[in-house]
Amino acid sequence: MLAYALRRTLLGLITVALVSAMIFFAVEALPGDACTAVLQRDAHGQRLENCRREMGLDRPATARYLDWVGGAIRGDLGASAGSGKAITELVGARLANTLLLAGLSMAVGVPLALLLGVVTALARDRAPDLVLSTVAILAMTIPEFVTATLLIFTFSVWLGWVPGIVLASADAPISTLFPTIWLPVAVLTMVMTAHILRTVRSSMIDVMEGDFVQMARLKGVPAWRVVWRHALPSALLPAINVVALTVAWLLGGVVVVEKVFNYPGLGRFMVDSITERDLPVVQGLALVVASAYVGVNLAADLLALLLDPRLRTARLRA
């Protein structure tokens, strides 16, 4: 068990290492570099050379890659080409904002999705299921910006309950962000709840038809306990992967939602940095997002291992 966890962690680290190389050399392969981006029209002759010398761009790519990776391990992603500020700081503030948004959405969405998934599965093809499943499909198919616009229209323009957009800067404290965050959380919750609900519903339906659920019933186990103790642990397994994908999606920056609400998160920062051709920032951001993806999926695998004793033995033997 522990050995398996360690091995998976090691594999995760190898993945991150490979991804870091791909990011670095992909950015390297782009025409131009940080200096041409900063200097723009002046990027020629002595000024370009000076700039390159200053930023260390005249050294071989592999050496710069090793430097970058070494820095990343120490928590230093270098400096932004545009503002000259430390990338770690720039990313850190926005990462915190994104984590706040993602965390709140998950805290609301995941329990809600599990509950509704079970409810729809138990009421399969009856009124509660039909209503909830239809709503879920709507929530999945309507683009986020439409939902977002509708919510802004209803709750801030019409009812005036909450502000429609976030006017806080990236490094604003949580207390400033809090009152403005509810609409983006609502939009994200709707989408992710719909996805997770559909998965939980179908896996719960499968499990409820299984022999062991019928056996539990015929053993005289009360209905709620059949669901909670016998069926749910098995039904959650497929849901874990969907939750992981959703979390990764939330962390990777939900660009559209952030843009609509003017929320200072990772996604918007990434888009802005690309527009400004701030390559060191783009590079650093990509690494952070990729690591988050790997980390979340690793967590999901380990969680599945905890939930399913069969997996535990099988993996141990393998």
Add this chain to the structure above:
Amino acid sequence: MTVPLIDIAGLEVGFTSRDGVTLPILRGVDLRLEPGETLGLVGESGSGKSTLALAALGHLRQGLRVLAGQVRFRGQDVFALPPHRLSALRGGSLALIPQNAGQALTPTMRIGAQVAEALRLHATCAPADIPGRVVQLLARVRLPTPEAIARRFPHELSGGQQQRVAIAMALAGEPAALLLDEPTTGLDVTTQAHILELLRALAAESGTTMLYVSHDLGAVARVCDRIAVMYAGEVVQEGPATHLLRTPRHPYARALLAAIPRIAEARIPAALEGRPPMPGATGPGCAFAPRCTLAAPVCQTHRPAPAATEDGTVRCHRASETAQPLPEAQPLAATAPGEAVLSVQDLAVSYASPGPLAQLVGRPAGGVAQVADIRLEVHAGETLALVGESGSGKSSILKAIAGLLPPAAGRISLPSGPLAAAVDHRRPDEVRRIQLVFQNPDESLNPHHTIADILAQPLRLYHRLAGPALRARAAALLEEVRLGAHHLDRLPAQLSGGEKQRVAIARALAAEPALLLCDEPTSALDVSVQAAVLALLARLRRERGIAILFVAHDLAVVRAIADRVAVLYQGRLCEIGPAEAVYRRAAHPYTEALLGAVLEPEPGWQPRLLGHDMVERGPPARGCPFQNRCHRHLGPVCNEQAPPAHELPGGHVVRCHIPPA
């Protein structure tokens, strides 16, 4: 007159089809169980026996409902009970022992927790006593180290152990009656025999009433006092086990008994033609009339009522005329074996895959090979059967021969020369010579291809047929397996299980093979259908001189069809020789244990339980493969040295330290 424990009266259960027609699954079932009685409910798939057993628990599968009649437990109608009373009854006074305990135990809960749950729900013991009671129950079903078992998860137990846990769980509420739904189906013969002995002992100890549902008349004969035979949702005959097995009165019960292969003689049992009616397709007459050899005009027009006989009931217009001997089984015609068509030398198979590092440096996997030292030859026109329990490596050997599983060592050769390990590297003509028939035709036939498409593939591939010639050949193949050409344009789903298996055999024949590899070809089929498939295989062997390598776990089936038998344990050959010699006097202790565990549908049949009922995870590293279970273990020599091969007359080889007498 006392109130019976379970009283099923005029029970009709059915469902409403999509076009709004009500189709019955159970039709007018009357059964009574007095306290302490054991009743066996037998019938083939679709006869409604499981539906009936679950109805006794007040449970119906989704879509089914009670159309008429009722089920009373101690005088109470179970379908009229409010939910909490029903929950208290289920697992309390009326407990179910399910089919396939491996899937009926919740995979995410420890064994102890599942037994404890049953105790909390139904037993009157103090919460503090529950852990101790769990261990007691597990010990009562004779599980070794009950404390350790309680801490395990279901998947960590063997099939037999899982079934014992299910029994312990059923016993938790000290039930007055047990419902057993095929409790030993899917278990190995020796395990099955041990479980049945346990059930008999439990019934004798505590006088528990049992309703035992099974398709296996041998198992039912061992446990039950009375037997009810079901056909198309009706009980067609019911009576004391001894009489019913010896002198069945209903033509279906007679045909069913006649279709069961017996271990005593090499005979192909008499098959039952036709197939049971679909629900709602029974017409006004007797449901069995279309398949009945005794059917008279009255059978087509009037449904017979259950008539009392001296000791039971029978539903037949012609019951008085059936008191004659059962249809005779056909002796297996001996054929002179021809030349060897396949030779296997020192075959070994290992499932352990080397780790990534070992693969890089090309080091082979460590550990003990799952299959080792297999030496055998198959001759034209003979059937060689590989028998053994699950894990004996019999299917692995078949896969290795077919080129689907690369062997770790050894040589597989045709008369034309040695074969490549992987089927991709074999020449088309070599592939053509060896064809496979799988266990489950539902999975081996592509559901989206018509029968014509399925047969066309090998014909095109190996014989370059096309157009009308192709279709004519496909039709001829169907005729050869006794299916009409009208099946050509059907899909597998439109065929019954037996018909599908015939198509699978026809597909194998299309290649014109020299050797047919049959992997448990009848174990997914009902007995009456099995008899027909066995007869077909025996005929092909005789008429076409095909060699058959037949893998099976059912020793009676092997007895019916095999000329020679190879007994395998943990991937090692224990004994190989002429079927007659092996069955008459088993020379190897494992063969002896296997044959002793066979249950024949004979009244008073006593199995001989030899050796230990345990499951080994893998073969031992040294010595005899059977050392841990052997009842004739000699001492250190069996654990240390590989047993020598003793050669007996007729090519009979026994690998055992005890010299055969």
